[in-house]
Amino acid sequence: MRQQLPENDQRIQRKINFLQFFVPDHVYRSLLSESYLSDYTLHFAKSQAQTALPAFSCGRQRKEKCVIGRFWLLQNARRRGIIVSVCIITCKQNGGNPMLMDLHTHTHHSFDGMPQSVAERIARAEELGLRYMAVTDHVEINRFYPAAYYGAVETEVWNYDGQRAFEGSLAEVTTEKSGCKSLTLLCGAEIGQMTQCPDLAAKLYADPRLDLVIGSVHELPRRPDFYFLDYAGEDIPALIADYFSEVLRLAQMDTWDILAHLTYGLRYLPDRAAVDLTPYLPVIDEIFRTVIAKGKAIELNGSGLKNSPEYTDPALPLIRRYHDLGGRYLTLSTDAHDTKYLGFRMNELEDMARAAGFSALTVFRKHQPELIPLP
Template sequence: MTCDLHIHSRYSFDSSESLAEICRWAVKRNIGVIAITDHCDMIQGRDGIAYYLEVEKQRIKAFEKVREEYQQLEVLYGIEIGNAIDCPEETRKFLKLRKFDFIIGAIHFLPDGGDIYKLPYRDAGEVKRMFRDYFISVEKLVRLGGFDSLAHLDYPLRVLKGKVSAPTIENYRELVEPILSGLILQGIALEVNTRGIYDWQGRVGPEDWVLTRYRELGGRLLTIGSDAHTAFRTGVGFENAAEMLRRTGFRSYTIYRGRKPVEIPI
């Protein structure tokens, strides 16, 4: 069964897709479970709790509608919280006000507010500094906890085409390792993100060595998400993700209902 736990809809600033269209594609592709995980970036000076509470009101109505219309599909109520470390108290308050099935934690911004997706990356030094700051932020986020799965660990690679020689985070092993240990300690899942399959990386992320190391350290919880921002990308790359899991010694992955993990065999 395919369960895609990372999908964006029109309730994210960077998508215009309706929930109904996402569900239509999911059913067409024989997907059993989807989680709509719209953005909620908790960085200082941007949007804030009042804005997101307003969005959630509309989003909940949209969920009710598709759940009624697509009874053959399980539609989980998810969210992708960005940079919770910048506003931990506000994040906690916000998350308590809604009964989410599944919460993704992500880092999209550096400590100085720099948007990883939009930085110029003029030379190798800038790339190196960004990766350092990024992984340190991710580790902090994992230590803060309060979410179910860590999104796209190799996120910066998306925008580094032509800026690095290969799509790898191998040079940052010593920064990645404490993140993996932190996830295990906190009982947080690691996300396998399939978006790189149609991007320059040409594969799902993170790399095999990350999953292998996570497993060696005792990691068992993995979620799989397409990070689709358009309905037709829903469930894309799941065959590749399943292959990767088998290659690295996993026999199952995890979905979350009411924030409780449920094991799904591959």
């Protein structure tokens, strides 16, 4: 019996029926016997078939990707004289279209990242059809050295030794770059609180291995990360004002390429949706003008799309405001700390960029912006 797909995916069922004419019967049966996974990906097992997939024969090529509606079909060519058919038919959460970029991701080198390697990120990115991915592991520059250097001890609030993360991440990314096939892997770092250590920030920014640096404000001076604040005891309007003032100070520096999650200071508020940003628009506009004048970028960060309620950092009205002020450079990111969130709902971020007025997105190579047209 054929597996019944969810009602809202009847178009997918029709596409699967269509594919029956192009793949061997045993492969088709495998598809229908697989459980319908939450990430909308159905995998075939390898089969040593004596018949390749004739409609998609790829000759000497190792792999060939063919778009069939919302699906990718990947076929391996001959291996050691035996035809091995490996089919992966995917109805992606991004609508099945190849994605341009995910320029803010974390690996096991980040203190809050899942224990997954750069190679695992690459494999997933190429499966998704990503063109550009940047690995940007955390470097909290105000705690760049081990805790003992500061006469402190590690706690759940403070994390130290950003130097180890910086060196480890850059070394691994540099090594893995050569193994990429369809993906352009960019070497980056997310440097937090660089206003507190400007000389060290300049030194890190000059590292020749780097393609890009994301500048972020996760905490205010002498305060813990916004994640750890007790908001019940905070003057919220003053806290938000202090946050945007600190972001402006960051924007005025030259040791970053992409300004991260502009509204991070609101992320963990009990009711962030109720916050009226009108009083803060003058400083936000000054941030935007500074970014524009320096020829740098802001990011549209989609990490909040997996939360309830959903949000992006920043929201569409601020992205549109940035564009209308003359903003040219915009990057998209999931801020994925886990491989399963790489490229998560990226099609929606691309749609938001278009809605804000952007016809192109931006990548950085060796700190130089390059415009990539939106499809």
